[in-house]
Amino acid sequence: MVSLLEGITLERRNSVVNEIYERPNESSSCICPNFEESSKISFHRSYLHQLLERTNSVVNEIYERPNESSSSIYPDFERTLKINFRRSYLHKLLESLLPFSFQSSSTINLNTILNAVNWIIELRKIVGLNSYWWSEPLVNASDSELVFEWWHGGKKITMYFSETNAEFIKVWGADIDSEMEDGIAKTNEQIESLWQWLAS
Amino acid sequence: MVEDFVADDELLYRCVFYPTSDGSKNYKLEGSQVFASSQAFRDTSSSPSVDRAVLCSYNPTYTQKNVEDGVISLICQSVRLIDGVVQRDSKGNEEFKYKIDVFPRPLLDNEAHAQIEPTPAYRNEKIFRKLRERLAFLANQRSWEILPWEFRQNIS
Secondary structure (H helix, E strand, C coil), X not given: CCCCCCCCHHXXXXXXXXXXXXXXXXXXXXXXXXXXXXXXXXXXXXXXXXXXXXXXXXXXXXXXXXXXXXCCCCHHHHHHHHHHHHHHHHHHHHHHHHHHHCCCCCCCCHHHHHHHHHHHHHHHHHHHHHCCCCCCCEEEEEXXXXXXXXXXXXXXXXEEECCCXXXXXXXXXXXXXXXXXXXXXXXXXXXXXXXXXXXX | CCCCCCCCCCEEEEEECCCCCCCCCCEEEECCEEEECHHHHCCCCCCCEEEEHHHCCCCHHHCCCCCCCEEEEEEHHHHHCXXXXXXXXXXXXXXXXXXXXXXXXXXXXXXXXXXXXXXXXXXXXXXXXXXXXXXXXXXXXXXXXXXXXXXXXXXC
């Protein structure tokens, strides 16, 4: 059983919650500040828990995948390497995205991060299953949205993640009317179609 | 004396911060090319600032806020030729096209300052997203005036 909770989980989760709890700009106008504080902590805790559980289950899913046969003469060693790779990838992803919600000026919230992480996990599964081209995205925050960008062979995709939405802009030339297209990529089919276009 | 019109053939500089105030980067190395992100043209008033090269002695370091920053460039005419920024109604029918122009907006401490502005003002952020893509695409067609610091280090 692989656990993503090793190493970062408890420590990271606590530090994240503390960070939110201690955030100096977050003043309270509530008449019951203690109640508000504990609700806030529970709220954030539950989202972080969801996020980590989700990544954990994905790692397990990949680990248990029956089609993933090994041709290595050292299958256990190879499997360990794969698990470590995936684990470190997801750790890196979470750690790179979480700080966006803690900038004092940022309005990126954890729901947005959860949405983006879920999306990219689906994409990584599609990429892995089909052996598509892959590159890490450039990640930025824009107002309340997370922005991921990829470039490949004269083509580009920009993804905008809000709390509930995942919008794309495809770019293959300078003309906004005829060489750019925007839309929504939320289902697996939409995500795969988008990535097929970029990777081809 | 600051000219009150930006000529079509003027070179415009845009600073690409290293890193930005929120700790992220607005460029990426992909293959052998450093791409400027569309987010390099982000602006709270949807009017990205540029510096007019003619008013800063064609010296792109003038536009850097820090020595680590990169600087990209655009030709004014290529910005004015952008005619595909379209406002559509809820059924997708074209209502009108935004006119994109470059206006001199000199500041007390920066007489070379200009802005890329739409007429009329954008009705929503989504319209500005596509303009940013276009501006980044145009900038990426040109060489960087100054590469971000980490790539300068790699080259030297």
